[in-house]
Amino acid sequence: AQKVTQAQTEISVVEKEDVTLDCVYETRDTTYYLFWYKQPPSGELVFLIRRNSFDEQNEISGRYSWNFQKSTSSFNFTITASQVVDSAVYFCALSELTQGGSEKLVFGKGTKLTVNP
């Protein structure tokens, strides 16, 4: 079965520090998709990125960057120059095919990031 491990339960940083959130996954699929979601205190999950297993290029979007390394089954997320508004729970997820042929997401337990002013 698929599995996603986010070993960091909570991280606390001071504003403007860089922070990396780790995500390690397990899958027997040769083709798979990885996701990151942000859950602010309001509770609603916000989609951040989707990455397929064929594309190992790192991606940068503003202060956010993602490092996908197939060799270590990791998909880490870095926030550069963190801000208080980045405080949230961040979830890494992996797509999985169901027996019925549809897809579902397998989520890690999340990393709670607190950015202090």
Place this chain on the structure above:
Amino acid sequence: DGGITQSPKYLFRKEGQNVTLSCEQNLNHDAMYWYRQDPGQGLRLIYYSQIVNDFQKGDIAEGYSVSREKKESFPLTVTSAQKNPTAFYLCASSISVELRVNEQFFGPGTRLTVL
């Protein structure tokens, strides 16, 4: 505005009572999902629906029931058979169940507390 609404935000029920959580979307999405979130835990899939009048059990369906009579609505009933119903419940939708190409959009959630 297009989006997903869940009501109410907070819900309190006595033990042994069934309770129904509402989820409505106006995104014209075919697929809808219900997740449960417990403190320090990731999201776990309860039920999902690929299309109207169809739904499938997820990983933790016991003690829950759903219906999908309309495309825009996917209510979740937490029955008295659910042994530990206190949790945060999130509804989501996507254009289809092909999540590798279609992202899931989430509602604001309902926090259910059973007293």
